[in-house]
Amino acid sequence: MRPGDPNLDMLELMAAKLGQLTEQLVFVGGSTTGLFITDPLLPPVRVTRDVDVITEASSRQDYHQLEESLRALGFSPDMRPEAPICRWQIGVLILDLMPTDAAILGFANRWYPDALTNADTTRLPSGRVIRTLTPPHFLGTKLEAFHGRGNGDYWASHDMEDIVCVIDGRAEIVAEVAASNEALRHYLHAEFATLHADPMFAEAVSGFLPGDAISQTRAPRILQRIAALAGKNLTVAVNPKTPQNQNHEPRETRTRPLGSCRQPARQPEPRRFVRKYQRIIRDYNREKDAAEIARIFEQLMALDKELDAEERRFVREGFDNDEQLAIFDLLQKENLKPGEMDRIRKAARDLLPKLEQRRVLADYWQERAASRAQVETAILDHLYEELPETFDENEVRLLSARVLGLLMRPGDERRLH
Structure with missing residues (x-):
């Protein structure tokens, strides 16, 4: 588990809201990425807005009974047109409840049944225990998700970013995949062999890392681990930092998604x-x-x-600019009135200028360790002042942690000045 994981508070609150129902669920997806990281020097993982869980429902009736249990706990279905049919909300928390059987909702991940059968347990910092995937099953579910929604675009894929993050931050992943069951192992070998052979993927790996020279030296090691995951015993020689005077089509034509925590630095414009x-x-x-x-x-x-x-x-x-929209998305919750939405828009528009006015961002990058608390306090003060009264203290603190994770991404020193 990586110290400072920006998604831990969300997992803690969600597990607390679900209570004993967590025993029927397995936590999956991007919110759990940081749980697999064992390298304390890895840059922060991607900030996520939702928590994904899977459940073994053998029929629609079983799934509907679980939905009724969620309602009894205070969850409500997300009725927004763009929301997936498996999405539930409680306050600022978002839960995607996915059955392992594709016949129930019309979609599923091929590795969910096996992942649920072989689920691990993880103890959160509070002492609360949740069920999670094994690291090889995490890779398998993420690769399958990439094929379903990634459109072959490595650069714009959160799934591929999470895969690279775990490979980068977990040295034991190669041995764990080698020890996994035969079907999963063969699948992962084939998938990583395809990735290893694709020069565009090697470009994307460099793009998922912070832009500084030290961070970029991690790229060869990541590609070596991917070669090992593909069943190859190769020494990968790559230039860890692409010269800026060369033109590479993927860097010019492919864009990274909003909220990606390891996105190359850029000015907010x-x-x-x-x-x-x-x-x-x-x-x-x-x-x-x-x-x-x-x-x-x-x-x-x-x-x-x-x-x-x-x-x-x-x-x-x-x-x-994109930063305002990303912050706005992080601050939303269910059942907001028009006036409350207006206050959230104002909070999103005004946050960066207020932080710059207080000079906490500049101080942060000069003395990172000493000033992180100042940035966090400034964000928290702003949200307490600007958000509607319908946000309770726990929600404000969770949103503050999300925004901090979004703004304090590696490589963003230049973007935030």
């Missing part, structure tokens, strides 16, 4: 369409005759056709 949208609105405010209004309306319609669903949401919420 408005997306291209935000500037275009703002310019159109300024033109509208200057001109009021019918012909000009019609022209501006046509421009807005043309811009709308250029945007995907996420970009439309970006404009709708009124944010200027």
